[in-house]
Each structure stands twice: as C-alpha cells, then as structure tokens.
Amino acid sequence: xxxxxxxxxTQYNTFHVPAKARYFVLVENKSELPQLIDFxxxxxxxxxxxGQGSNVLFTRDLNMIVTKFNFSNLQITSQxxxxxxxxxxxxxxxxxxxxxTVENNLYGAVNLSFIPGTVGAAPVQNIGAYGTEVAQxxxxxxxxxxxxxxxxxxxxxxxxxxxxxxxxKTQLKNKxxxxxxxFKLSKKPYFNLQYKDLQHLKNNPGLNLQLLRQTIGQIRxxxxxxxxxxxxxxxxxxxxxxSKEQARQLKDRWPQMPQYxxxxxxxxPAGWLIDNLGLKGYKMGQAAVYQHNAxxxxxxxxxxxxxxxxxxxxxxxxxxxxxxxKLEPEVNIF
Ligand code: FAD
Ligand code: NAP
Numbered sequence: 001x002x003x004x005x006x007x008x009x010t011q012y013n014t015f016h017v018p019a020k021a022r023y024f025v026l027v028e029n030k031s032e033l034p035q036l037i038d039f040x041x042x043x044x045x046x047x048x049x050x051g052q053g054s055n056v057l058f059t060r061d062l063n064m065i066v067t068k069f070n071f072s073n074l075q076i077t078s079q080x081x082x083x084x085x086x087x088x089x090x091x092x093x094x095x096x097x098x099x100x101t102v103e104n105n106l107y108g109a110v111n112l113s114f115i116p117g118t119v120g121a122a123p124v125q126n127i128g129a130y131g132t133e134v135a136q137x138x139x140x141x142x143x144x145x146x147x148x149x150x151x152x153x154x155x156x157x158x159x160x161x162x163x164x165x166x167x168x169k170t171q172l173k174n175k176x177x178x179x180x181x182x183f184k185l186s187k188k189p190y191f192n193l194q195y196k197d198l199q200h201l202k203n204n205p206g207l208n209l210q211l212l213r214q215t216i217g218q219i220r221x222x223x224x225x226x227x228x229x230x231x232x233x234x235x236x237x238x239x240x241x242x243s244k245e246q247a248r249q250l251k252d253r254w255p256q257m258p259q260y261x262x263x264x265x266x267x268x269p270a271g272w273l274i275d276n277l278g279l280k281g282y283k284m285g286q287a288a289v290y291q292h293n294a295x296x297x298x299x300x301x302x303x304x305x306x307x308x309x310x311x312x313x314x315x316x317x318x319x320x321x322x323x324x325x326k327l328e329p330e331v332n333i334f
Contacts, residue, residue, distance in 0.1 A: 001025055001026070001027055001028065001032045001035055001036060001039075002025065002026040002028075003023055003024070003025050003039070004023070004024045005022070005023055005024075006020050006021070006022065007020065007021045007023075007024030007066070008020055009021055009024075009050075009053070009058060009062070009066065012050060012053045012066075012068075013050075013053035013054075013056055013057075013058055013233075014052065014053055014054040014116060014227035014231060014232060014233055015053075015056075015057055015058075015227075015231040015232060015233055015299050015303075015305065015308060016227075016231035016299055017057070017058055017231065017299060017303060017304055017305040017308065018058075018304065019058035019059075019060065019061055019062060019305065019334075020061040020062070021048075021061075021062050021064060021065075021066035022043075022045060022061075022062065022063045022064060022065070023039075023043065023045065023064075023065045023066070024065075024066050024067075024068075025039070025065055025066070025067045025068070026067075026068050026070055027067055027068070027069050027070060027071070028070050028071065029071055030069075030071055030089075030144065030151070030179045030180075033144045033177065033179075034149060036065070036067060037146070037149060039065065040065050043065065045063065045064055045065050046064050046065070046174065047064065047065045047066075047067055047177075048062065048064045048065070048066050048067065048334070049067050049068075049069065049120070049177050049178075050066050050067065050068050051068075051069075051090075051117050051118035051120055051121035052093070052116055052117045052118055052121075054116035054117045054121075054227065054233055054234065055117065055121065055124075055125065055233055055234065055330070055331055055332055056233065056331065056332045056333075056334060057233060057305050057308055057309065057329075057331050057332070057333045057334070058305045058334050059304075059305035059306050059308075059309050059333060059334065060305070060306075060334070062334060068091070069089075069090045069091040069118070069120060069177075069179070070091050071089045071090065071091045071179075072088075072089050072090075072091040072092035072093075072119075073088075073089045073092075074086060074087070074088045074089070074092060074097065074100065075087050075088075077182065081187070082186060082187055082188055083184050083185060083186055083187060084104075084106055084184075084185050084187060085139060085182060085183070085184050086182065086183050086185065087142075087180050087181075087182045087183075088119045088180060088181055088182075088183065089119070089120075089179065089180045090118060090119055090120025090121075090177075090178050090179050090180055090181070091118055091119070091120065092118065092119040093117075093118060093119075094112070094115055094116070094117045094118055094119055094121075094122055094127075095113065095114055095115065095116070097109070097119055098110065098112055098113050098114075098115075098213075099113075099213075101185055101209075102209045102210060102213050105187070105209065106185035106186065106187065107185060107186040107187070107188065107189055107190050107191075107209070108132075108136065108137040108183075108184075108185045108186050108190075109132075109134075109137055109183070109185060110191075110209050110212050110213050110216070111129055111130040111131065111132035111192055111212075111216065112127060112128070112129055112132055112134060113129075113212075113213045113216045113217060113220075114216060114217050114220050115127050115129060115234075116227065116234070119180075119181050120177075120178040120179070120180075120181070121178075122134045122181065123135075123138060123141050123159060123161075123166055123168055123178060123181060124166060124168045124169050124178070125164045125165060125166070125169055125330065126161045126162065126163070126164060126165060126166050128163075128164065129216075130192065130194075130195045130197070130198060130216065131192050131194045131195055132192050133161070133163075135156065135159070135161035135166075137183045137184060137185060138156050138159070138161075138181060138182070138183060138184075139155075139156055139182045139183060139184045140153045140154060140155050140156060140181075140182045141153070141154045141156075141159060141168075141178055141180075141181050141182070142154075142178070142179050142180040142181070142182070143168075143172070143176035143177060143178055143179060144176065144177040144179050145175070145176050146174070146175050146176060146177070147175065151179065154167070163238070163239075163241065163267075164238050164330055191207060191212060193212075197219050198212070198215065198216075201215060222292075223292060223293050224293065224296065225290055225292075225293075225296065225298055230290075230298050230299070230300070231298060231299030231303070232290065232296050232297065232298045232299065233297075233331045234296060234330075234331075235270070235271075235295045235296060235330050236295060236296060236297040236312060236329060236330065236331055237270040237274075237295060237312075237315075237316075237327040237328065237329055237330055238270065238327070238328050238329070238330045239267050239268060239269055239270050240267070240268050240270060240273075240325045240326070240327060240328075241262065241265045241266070241267050241268075242265065242266055242268060242325065243265060243266070244264070244265065244266055246266075247259050247265075247266035247268070250268070250323065254276065256276075257272060257273075257276075258272055268325070269295075270295055270319075270327055271293060271294045271295035272294075273319050273323055273325065273327070274289065274294035274295065274315055274319065275294040277318055277319070277322060279294060279315065279318070280292075280293075280294040282311075283300070284307065284310060284311045284314065285303065285307050286299060286300045286301050286302050286303035286307060287299065287300070287303040287307045287308045287310070287311040288300050288311070289311070289315070297311060297312060305333075309333065312329060315327065
C-alpha cells in the first residue's frame, strides 16, 4: 500500500478539474484491504474508491482517503462448449478487457468497446452502449464488505441492475468495494446491431468482432471528445424515463422528439432535449456543452468542478422549465 498526502487529483479525473485528496492510497493487492480499513479508522476518514475518474466530478477538495486499486489479473475460471467464464480484477482497464474478448473470439462485450474506466467501476452504473449493458454478461461480483470486513460474492440476480444503476450505486454505496467481476461470454457468434449507427453492418459479409469494434471506435471518435484533450466525463445526464402518457403529450408538442419504448415507459434522449433548447455549444466561462453532443459537458481549459456543476444545474432548470422533466446527473458528484 502506497500512501501520499494532499495529492492533487487533476490528472486522476477525466474532467481534469483540480481537487486535492487528504490521503491518496494505491492498493496493490486485495489482501491489503484490511490494512486500508485500519488506516481509515485511525484517521477517522471515509474511503472513496476511484477508478479512472471518468464518471466523477470533483467540486471541492476531498477530506477522504481516495484509493485506487492496482490489481488487474484476468483468469479463465471455467469453459463449456458454448461459453467461457472469466474473473477479472477491479483495477483492470475496462477496454483492455474488451479488446481481450475480441482477440479471443468471445461474444457479448464488444458493443461496450472504448468505454473509459476500470472493470471494478463497470457494474456500479451498469455501463451501457449501443443496446448492450454490462449486466448482460456479468455472472457475479466479488466485494469487500465494509461492515463484516469479509469478501463476499453477489450473484447477478442480486445486483439490482437497472438502467445506469445497480445496488453498488444505491444500497451498497460506500458499504462495499468491488474487487473483481466474473463474466460469462459466448463462444457462439452473435451481434447486437439494433442501434441506427450500426445497422449498416447487418448486410456486411465481412462482419466479425474486429469490424464491429473498429466501427464503434470510429463513431465514438466522431461524437465524443477525447478526455486527453478536452476534459469531460461522457454523458453528464441520464436519459429520462417518462410515463407513456407524458411521452404522448411531449410528442404532441414536439413531434420531432425521439422516443424509445421500454416495457411500460418511454426513454427520451436527454441530448435531444438540451439541443432543442439551443444549448449545444453553450458556454459558461470555461465550462461548456460540447458542440457535437449536447449530452456531454466539457472543461474548455481551466474550469473548476463548481463551474461545471453550475452549468449542469442551469441545464437542469431550463429543461424542467420547458419540458417539465427533471434531468438527473449520471456523473457522481463529490
Ligand atoms: P470512476 O469515475 O473512478 O468512479 C465512478 C464511481 O464508481 C464512483 O462513485 C466510484 O467511487 C465508484 N467505483 C469505482 N470503482 C469502484 C470499485 N472498485 N468498487 C466500488 N465502487 C467503485 N459510461 C457508459 O455507461 N457508457 C458509455 O458509453 C460511456 N462512455 C464514456 C465516454 C467518455 C469519453 C467518458 C469520459 C465516460 C464515458 N462513460 C460511459 C462513463 C464512464 O466511462 C463509466 O461510468 C465508467 O464505468 C467509469 O469508470 P471509472 O473507473 O473511471 O470510475
Ligand atoms: P445515439 O445513438 O445518437 O442515440 C442517442 C440516445 O438515444 C442514446 O442516449 C440512446 O440511449 C438512445 N437510443 C438510440 N437508439 C436507440 C435504440 N435503438 N433503442 C433505445 N435507445 C436508443 O447515442 P450516442 O450519443 O451516439 O451514443 C451511442 C451509445 O453509446 C449509447 O448507447 C450511449 O448510451 C453510449 N454512450 C454513453 C456515454 C456515457 O457516458 N454514458 C457516452 C457516450 C456514449 P442509451 O444511452 O440508453 O443507449
């Protein structure tokens, strides 16, 4: 375990906003976790687990023990004729894992290509893209339980996976650290091409995992700012889910509004709601709505977390004023 004091976190969050951690701890092995708890008890400070910081907004210095997990082994634990079960430790970079599945001809993860972050964070908000959610390939999640100080496994049925949410973001928030995730991937080919941007691949005789991954990379490159050059945390807001009745009323007023039917409700793209208010490219000092994608807030250079939050709240108020829909941040705000 490596401990530093008053660590600047600018390089540890993809918004690249400044914030200091009272203590910053690198954990090399999950066997060090009891030691981390002793340290936190001794300092009487809470622990925040940070992955790549690609879904957080720091609005202040953190009087906390900010901890990163450096353990990242990947192990095939069993195989059948049809599938492979793989256990991956929390510190592994998510997209390195996806790239590994593609190289090994395993199906199920490819639509989640190029999502930044760690494997340990993936179940937290049940990461999703292009009609695939990580919940679809998770078997179980191993956690270090802060109450019992034991490692336990939570089977997928008990993870309360939902749209950009899970038990780890709700009931178990600050109560359990994810130490590894076990995935089940298919050896049998299947492709999820339901999203408009991918449909052209349906009739492509050369369709394979590599081509799909490459295509997703190209689309994402066009629509999303690279955090290395423009600070951002991907979609800032969740897409709101409204009742069928509210969706019908909204459609009467805004016939162009895209709507996606869920079981008993309707999902509306938050990006469209913001764009339709003319806010794409809108700037508030160094904080802005990304000019190519209204769902993404960006740091144009020297924005602070507080300034980005101010812009987010301005958008929430505007969207509510016009559509009577309350947008919720997807990003975790500290
Ligand atoms: P962090 O941002 O470091 O942490 C996020 C939250 O998870 C925090 O509350 C943290 O405390 C908690 N956490 C992290 N690790 C653990 C752990 N081991 N145990 C318990 N809690 C933990 N998301 C999508 O769903 N789909 C996308 O397509 C997508 N695209 C993106 C594109 C860009 C350019 C960016 C910047 C972000 C995008 N995101 C997307 C959001 C982000 O990549 C994901 O939410 C990712 O899972 C965050 O991983 P992280 O390691 O950076 O987590
Ligand atoms: P897009 O394809 O332009 O679609 C805009 C929105 O409409 C998306 O948010 C998506 O919802 C929804 N949508 C589109 N087609 C749909 C369908 N057939 N069924 C249901 N919902 C549909 O979106 P994009 O901005 O290029 O992003 C592509 C994918 O990558 C999306 O799944 C998006 O969530 C994901 N992504 C996520 C982040 C993040 O930070 N969370 C960042 C970039 C991209 P969903 O978001 O529910 O899929």
